[in-house]
Amino acid sequence: FSHPLKKFQYVMGLWAAYQAALRRAPLRTKCSTAAMLWGVTDVVTQCLEIRRECPTASLLEEYTPTRTLRQSVFGCVVHAPWTHIVWGSLERFLPTNSIRHVALKVAVDQLISAPLFFAVYFGYIGAVQGEDLEGIKRRWLRVWPTLQVVWCVWPVVHFFNFRYVPLHQRLLVALSLQLFWNSFLSHLANKPRSSTPPVSGWDAALLWRTLLTRRACVDSETSQQLESGIVIKGGVVGISQVGDEVT
Template identity: 30%
Template sequence: MVVSLFRWYNGRLAARPLLTQAVTTSILFATGDITAQQLVERRGLEKHDLTRTGRMALYGGFVFGPVATTWFNFLARRVNPSNKRLTTMARVACDQLAFAPVMIGVFLSSMATMEGGSPKHKLEITWWPALKANWMVWPFVQMVNFTFLPLQHRVLFANVVSIGWNSYLSWVNNQ
């Protein structure tokens, strides 16, 4: 069953890559929020905030999925030094020094806006701690991603790892 699901997914990726990545990201961002609410915060089903889960799904599908897909394609096309190790290191550096700081800011600002709060205030109190936490996890994840995964599966790999990361971001956003 897993093999046939993976074949189906690859077929969708080949036919409509951006849409497939966006839908997958939406589902996995929602999964990250559900994980945060149920396993980290232990809210229980009766106190689960469906609107919050919806915001995460919306952000994942309409912002992060398309942007990450475009970003990984850009890195694959434009960041290609002379050898494989240097290429991986350069892509990780670009990802962590350019993409991560911006996208953490976009995430926090988007959530604050959708919640009716102040993006400026949210960034002031949560951006730097979230970025530092990012740098504890994502350089290693992206080294694995850029070294071993084919381009078409990099967003999926990042999204699967992101279930835990999005649980953290969702929790940080709601503190």
């Protein structure tokens, strides 16, 4: 009995130390937390992708550390300060946890902050990979389908977060859930580009499933194994053949 109790006391000690760090240096603590969790999430995502696409490949040989670094830097430099400023401002203007104030916070966060955030995110990924303006613009085409998936999940999460969780702990709650969400986002941002025309009729739920599974299909004419990808042209989302690599 004493051994589990010691573990519990150790965990509670870490939690108390984290809370003290949040009170002492909130932004710095949030940046450190975001950097760690964005990085860990990308490591897990890459391992799953490698195992799914080539089960016999070596994880160490196929793993791309620069991709994890990009994700970690974004979490530290952009995501944590972004939420610190936006959520702090919302709390000042809408200070209560009433249904009305919480609903307004969620609306501002999802309809104003989220589109800008994802535009910055995809632009950042393109810029750090050395893409020109046209390449970044192509990445921005992914903002809208990403938002469609976001709005299926995160309004409910943030309603709970804004209503029941103290302000200084909200980023930790969001980041904990984003261990799953960031896997999707990292995969979407770093997937190869495609030049094949889109197939119409795919909704946000299928977009989520496709991006998480990246199922292979076989072309009936060439019998060549293809990798599932998402292409957006003219507002249409579909599955396409991967044509070129991310630079």
